[in-house]
Amino acid sequence: MDKRELGVFLRSRRERIRPADVGLPAGPRRRTPGLRRDEVAHLAYISTEYYTRLExxxxxxxxxxxxxxxxxxxxxxDAERTHLYVLAGVERQGPTGPPRVVRQSLLDLLRRLPQAAAIVISATYEVLAWNDLACALMEDFSALSRRDRNLVRRAFLGPRPPDGRRLYGVSDSDEFARTCAQQLRTAAARYPDDPETVELIAELLSGSEEFAQLWEAREVVARPTLCKTFAHPVVGPVSVACDVLDIADRDQRVVIYTPEPGSPAEEAMRLLAVVGTQHLGAPS
Known part of the structure; x- marks a missing residue:
C-alpha cells in the first residue's frame, strides 16, 4: 500500500469535482476547489476523520x-478505479451490484442537451445523473437523497393522486410500473448478492401488493415506450418522445425526453428551461 500516493490521488480527484456534479449546493463560501473532505466522506458513507487520515x-x-x-x-x-485499488494494495473484485459511476462523457452529453430533458438511471432505476431541464420537468433530483432518487420505489410506494397518474403524472404510469418490475427482476438475476437490490425488492414486496403480483408473474420482457405525457404542475401537459440508450458496459440507461419541434410541448419545455425549479413544488 502506497499511503502517500493514495492520499495525493484522493485529493486530486476530490478537487476536480464541482459540488453540482454530485447534487450538492455550491454555497457562498468555499475556500478550497472541488468538494470538501466531509462531503466526500458523506458520499462514500465513511467518517470524515477516516477520510482525512487517508488523504x-x-x-x-x-x-x-x-x-x-x-x-x-x-x-x-474505470482506469482511475483500478489505479485506486493498486495504490491501496487491494485486489479489485467484479461489481456485486449495479454500477453507479457515470462516465464523464455521458455527463457532458447531458449538459449539451439544452432542449431535451435527460437522465441516467441504473439497472435498479436509481437516477444517477440529470440535466437542468430534467429537474424542471420532473423534480430537483439534487435535493433528494439516494434512496428517494429511485424511480421504481417512488412508482410503487409513492403517493397515488386521484387521477391514478403516479410519478410526475406520466400518461403511461401503469405501463412504466410493469416495466420496472420486469427489468428489476432481470437486474436481480444479474446482481443476486447486492444487498441494496435485495433490500429494494423486499421493501417493494412488503409495501406494494401491485408490485408483489407483478413480481410473481415473473415477466422479464419490457415493452418499449416511445411517447409519454407529463402532467406538469406549472406548464400543464407536456408530451415528449422517450428514447432510451443502453450503456452496456455500465449496465445503465440514458433516458431522453424530446418534444416535437413546433409543438406546444416545445414551448412548454422552453418555458421550463427559463423557470427551472425555482417555482416548482413537490410532484403530486
Missing amino acids: QARAPHPSGEVLEGLARALRLS
Whole structure:
C-alpha cells in the first residue's frame, strides 16, 4: 500500500469535482476547489476523520467496500478505479451490484442537451445523473437523497393522486410500473448478492401488493415506450418522445425526453428551461 500516493490521488480527484456534479449546493463560501473532505466522506458513507487520515497518509489499510464507496463518491473512471485499488494494495473484485459511476462523457452529453430533458438511471432505476431541464420537468433530483432518487420505489410506494397518474403524472404510469418490475427482476438475476437490490425488492414486496403480483408473474420482457405525457404542475401537459440508450458496459440507461419541434410541448419545455425549479413544488 502506497499511503502517500493514495492520499495525493484522493485529493486530486476530490478537487476536480464541482459540488453540482454530485447534487450538492455550491454555497457562498468555499475556500478550497472541488468538494470538501466531509462531503466526500458523506458520499462514500465513511467518517470524515477516516477520510482525512487517508488523504494525510495516516490511515490503516482501507477495505474494498471503502474503496468502492470512494470510487463512487469521486466519480472515478474505470482506469482511475483500478489505479485506486493498486495504490491501496487491494485486489479489485467484479461489481456485486449495479454500477453507479457515470462516465464523464455521458455527463457532458447531458449538459449539451439544452432542449431535451435527460437522465441516467441504473439497472435498479436509481437516477444517477440529470440535466437542468430534467429537474424542471420532473423534480430537483439534487435535493433528494439516494434512496428517494429511485424511480421504481417512488412508482410503487409513492403517493397515488386521484387521477391514478403516479410519478410526475406520466400518461403511461401503469405501463412504466410493469416495466420496472420486469427489468428489476432481470437486474436481480444479474446482481443476486447486492444487498441494496435485495433490500429494494423486499421493501417493494412488503409495501406494494401491485408490485408483489407483478413480481410473481415473473415477466422479464419490457415493452418499449416511445411517447409519454407529463402532467406538469406549472406548464400543464407536456408530451415528449422517450428514447432510451443502453450503456452496456455500465449496465445503465440514458433516458431522453424530446418534444416535437413546433409543438406546444416545445414551448412548454422552453418555458421550463427559463423557470427551472425555482417555482416548482413537490410532484403530486
